[in-house]
Amino acid sequence: QKIYRDWFALADSDGDGRITGPDAIKFFAMSSLPRADLKQVWAIADSKRLGYLGFGEFITAMQLVSLAQAGNEISQDSLQREDLISFNPPVMEGLDAQLAKSKHLAKRVDQDMDGFPQAQGPSTNHWFNSKSSKKIPLTAVTSVxxxxxxxxxxxxxxLEVTYKFNDFVSPLLTNSDFDAKPMVMLLGQYSTGKTTFIKHLLKTSYPGAHIGPEPTTDRFVVVMSGPDERTIPGNTLAVQADMPFSGLTTFGTSFLSKFECSQMPHPLLEHITFVDTPGVLSGEKQRxxxxxxxxxxxxxxxxxCDLILLLFDPHKLxxxxxxxxxxxxxxxxxDKIRVVLNKADQIDTxxxxxxxxxxMWSLGKVLNTPEVSRVYIGSFNDKPVKESAVGPIGKELFEKEQDDLLSDxxxxxxKACDRRINEFVKRARAxxxxxxxxGHLKNQMPTMMGKAKAQQKLIDNLExxxxxxxxxxYEFIADVLSPGV
Structure with a gap:
């Protein structure tokens, strides 16, 4: 562990606890393994396709390198070998010299911090600056x-900062917006089975879940993976740098008090995050x-979100x-919307x-699209389907519909990667x-006097x-949509 931790610190050029593709290319090359083997090592170690390695994944990668240097073939099954942990660290050419140099620089920095400036002070500052300003070509990235x-x-x-895109359209994106897991949001009126649907998929209840015939879920709850079972209040969640919810601060503290995150360790949540919403009510109460x-x-x-489920039940159409x-x-x-007719086993065929x-008649008045919406029919809870009500044909139909939804x-x-690209292109166009x-409005403003009058004139004639x-x-859109661009 100590050896690998020193190696990890050396390979992590940015000091952010992650080894990205460019870092790995430089560090793994010291093993003198063929490039094809190193690609296989990266693919197996980065099993979650995050585009970087944490400390645990780095250890896995080093064990696989040791395995390859011993003449063994590398595959996904290599991780199941009982003797994998007993392999010595791999042989990395030139690594000892780099470690010694790194420790020497760290010692020199510590001396400067303790009040003993050395003659090489300016070169130390240059070391820090060159590290942070180093450019990595886009061709070196290892994931989309x-x-x-x-x-x-x-x-x-x-471009967004210059033209204040974040003030008018959408907040600036952060690293957590790119690294976040795909999200599925459930919408519907109260007691249509949104929380039960999540419980059915997880096969267990999540922390803070309430299920009942009355409006029980009174807040937006994000159900995501975590090391232990706990809930995080919305105000805390919105300021966490590793969470993609900082943009929700624009809705004020009144919303953040009705927003929380429910974390729990679960294999499904390692790939998908669920958003449980309050039931939509009718009448003036909602507004x-x-x-x-x-x-x-x-x-x-x-x-x-990557998928939006609109839930209905036979008694709330x-x-x-x-x-x-x-x-x-x-x-x-x-394209993200799917309709689910839940609790369908409560009625006969x-x-x-x-x-x-x-x-379908109700949806036709709301969803203004010429295509027919895909409606999944089923009963998404832990109880068996009531065959006495729907008959054997209805039970078979429910099972096929549930399989289709689960495969979706x-x-x-x-499909999350394709959707990220799609959203990125849409944002770039916007x-x-x-x-x-x-830029056009700014060019219409005078440079010296009469700014208030010109501003009001522009506002009155915005159309x-x-x-x-x-x-x-239109010229820009035509350029984007034209073939070959």
Whole structure:
């Protein structure tokens, strides 16, 4: 452990506790193994496809390198070998000299900090500066997420900061937004089985879950993986740098008091994060008694999520005005929406046929799309399907529908990378169009006097100013959509 910890500290050039692709290329090359073997080592060690290695994954990689140097073939089954832990650390050419140099530099820095400045003080500062300003080419990234992160920091983020994209459209992205696991959000009226659905998938209840026929879930709950079972309040969650929820601070403390994270160790949560939402109510109560903008929050989560499940049950097919607004806030994310008719075993086959038709009729008035929405029918709870009510044909139908939905959920981690690219491209287009508009408005402002009058004139004639911008925006969109670009 001590040897590997020293090696890990040397390989971690940024000092952030992660070994990225460029770090690994440089460090693993000292093993003198063929490049194909090193690629296999990286693929097995980075089993979660994060694009970097933590300390545990680094140890696994070094054990595999030792195995390869001993003449053994490397495969996924190599991790199951009982003698893997007994292998000596691999032979790394030139590593001892680099370790000695690193310790010498660290000792010199410690002396400077203790008040004994050396003659080589300026070179020490240069050592720190060169480390932080080192440029790594984009061709050196080892995962798509890592590449998107670097593209955003080097290309897109400066544009967003210059034209204040974060003030008008969307907050700036952080590393946690790229590294976050795929999310699935459940929406629906109260007592349609949202919390029970999550419990059914996890095969256990998560911390803080409440299930009942009345409106029990009164807050947004993010169910994610963690080392132990605990809940984290929303105010704490919004300021954690390793969590992708900093953008929720724009909805105020009244919302953050109704937001929490429920963590627990579970194999499914290592790949998917669930967002449990309060039940949508009907009437004025929804609008007047919530102290935060419910539709705004659902729209924010919809942009972050990879899948959105709208849950109905046979006794709650009506779509209230508030639920209609919530579904309207999902516009632009139609490809993520799936409809689930839950608790379908509570009615017989004839009633199910009528209920399905009524649900499609209700959805047709809300989802303004020419295509028919995919509706999954089933009973997603731990109780067996009531065959006496639905018959053997209905039971077989429910099982097939549940299998289809579960396979859709299983595909989320595989498709998450494609969706990240899609969202990144959409954000880049929005940022460039925003820059065109802000740049045009800024050019209309005088440089010296009369700024207030010119500003008011622009505000009064915003529609006309946007009309002037249309040719430039359309030209940009045409360039993006044209073949070969």
């Amino acid at each position: 997420i890592d590449g998107l992160k670097r593209l955003y920091i080097e290309k897109l983020k400066p 007047t008694q919530r102290s935060y903008e419910f539709t705004g929050v659902t729209s924010w989560f919809a942009a972050k 009506d779509i209230s005005d508030e639920f209609k607004r919530v579904i309207g806030s999902l516009r632009g994310h139609d 004839q009633q199910l046929m009528r209920v399905y038709g009524a649900l 959920l299983k595909d989320i981690p595989k 940022a460039k169009i925003h820059a065109y508009i802000i 006309g100013e946007f009309a002037k911008m249309e040719p430039y925006v």
